[in-house]
Amino acid sequence: MTTKKTVLVVGASRGLGLALAEEYCERGWQVIATSRGQSSGLQQLQERYSETLQIETADVVDLDSVKGLHSRLNGRKLDVLFVNAGICKANELTPLQVEEKDFLDMMLTNALSPMRIIEVFHDSVAADGVIAVMSSEIGSIGNCFGFWELYSSSKAALNMLMAAFAARNKEDTRALLLVAPGWVRTEMGGSDALLEIADSIPHVVSMVENNAGKPGLRFIDRHGEIIPW
Numbered sequence: 001m002t003t004k005k006t007v008l009v010v011g012a013s014r015g016l017g018l019a020l021a022e023e024y025c026e027r028g029w030q031v032i033a034t035s036r037g038q039s040s041g042l043q044q045l046q047e048r049y050s051e052t053l054q055i056e057t058a059d060v061v062d063l064d065s066v067k068g069l070h071s072r073l074n075g076r077k078l079d080v081l082f083v084n085a086g087i088c089k090a091n092e093l094t095p096l097q098v099e100e101k102d103f104l105d106m107m108l109t110n111a112l113s114p115m116r117i118i119e120v121f122h123d124s125v126a127a128d129g130v131i132a133v134m135s136s137e138i139g140s141i142g143n144c145f146g147f148w149e150l151y152s153s154s155k156a157a158l159n160m161l162m163a164a165f166a167a168r169n170k171e172d173t174r175a176l177l178l179v180a181p182g183w184v185r186t187e188m189g190g191s192d193a194l195l196e197i198a199d200s201i202p203h204v205v206s207m208v209e210n211n212a213g214k215p216g217l218r219f220i221d222r223h224g225e226i227i228p229w
Contacts, residue, residue: 006030008078008124010117011060011085013039016134016181019201020082025049027205032076034058034069060085060113063120070120078125080208083114083133091148098150110154115161127173128213135159135178135219142228159219159229166217175211178219179204180227 007024011017013035021033022045032054033042039055046053056072059065060083087109089102114133125131138147139155159178166176181200203222210224219227 004028004030005079006032006077007080007082008032008034008073008121010034010058010081010083010114012042013037014041016184016197016201017084018042018045019197020084020205021045021053023201023205025052028052029079030054032056032073032078034060036060060117061108063116066113066117066120070124073124076124078121078129079212080130080132081118081121081125082130082208083117085114085117086110086134088148088151091151093150095150103150106151106154107157110151111157111161114158115165118162118165122169125174130175130177130208130212132175132177132179132208133158133162135162135180137180137182137221137227139178139180140219140227140229163217163229173215175214176217177208177211178217179208180219180221182222 007029009017009021009024009031012021012033018041021031021042024031025045031052034056035042036057036059042055046055056069058069087106089106090098118131118133122131135158136152136155137143138152139159141156144152162176162178181204182195184195184197184200200222207220207222207224219229221227
């Protein structure tokens with residue numbers, strides 16, 4: 001009898017996170033999906049996959065809430081940890097124009113909090129598993145062209161923190177992935193985005209599966225192509 005693989009998707013109430021949870025459910029995985037509060041999308045998904053989907057509450061910017069989730073899962077082994085949580089504020093503004101709180105909120109939600117989640121759940125991921133966090137193509141300093149510069153800087157900070165984590169864990173056998181899903185039409189991505197969810201998330205999930213058992217840090221797009229730091 002084949003044991004189903006398990007994924008924890010952190011930040012799955014809507015958008016890309018909800019799409020990730022749905023894609024993993026469709027592929028027959030056991031899915032643990034988190035949201036900060038009630039999510040109608042997750043509730044509807046659970047009606048379709050009652051035997052597969054487990055919904056948990058966690059506030060990604062509250063470390064005690066994250067630790068509480070870890071305790072509730074009680075050492076449950078994960079094949080994939082996928083941290084998706086993120087926000088975008090003041091995306092068209094410059095450093096001179098932005099409200100400090102908006103910028104700090106992005107840095108907390110998009111950079112510091114995902115890494116805290118990874119630190120807390122690191123040992124819960126199987127030795128040949130994958131730790132993935134949703135980054136962005138525009139988090140690349142090498143490819144910078146000034147688009148959404150404040151949001152981009154929070155993703156660049158995430159990339160640096162993940163690189164530092166990898167440097168502190170040189171012997172780690174897990175794949176460590178910074179995932180660039182493409183510019184996708186969601187509430188956060190906006191109506192001008194180039195891709196539909198169906199153009200991105202199935203490729204993302206396949207790419208993550210293909211990286212299982214391949215140790216090391218990679219900044220990678222949905223097709224498995226390496227992105228310049």
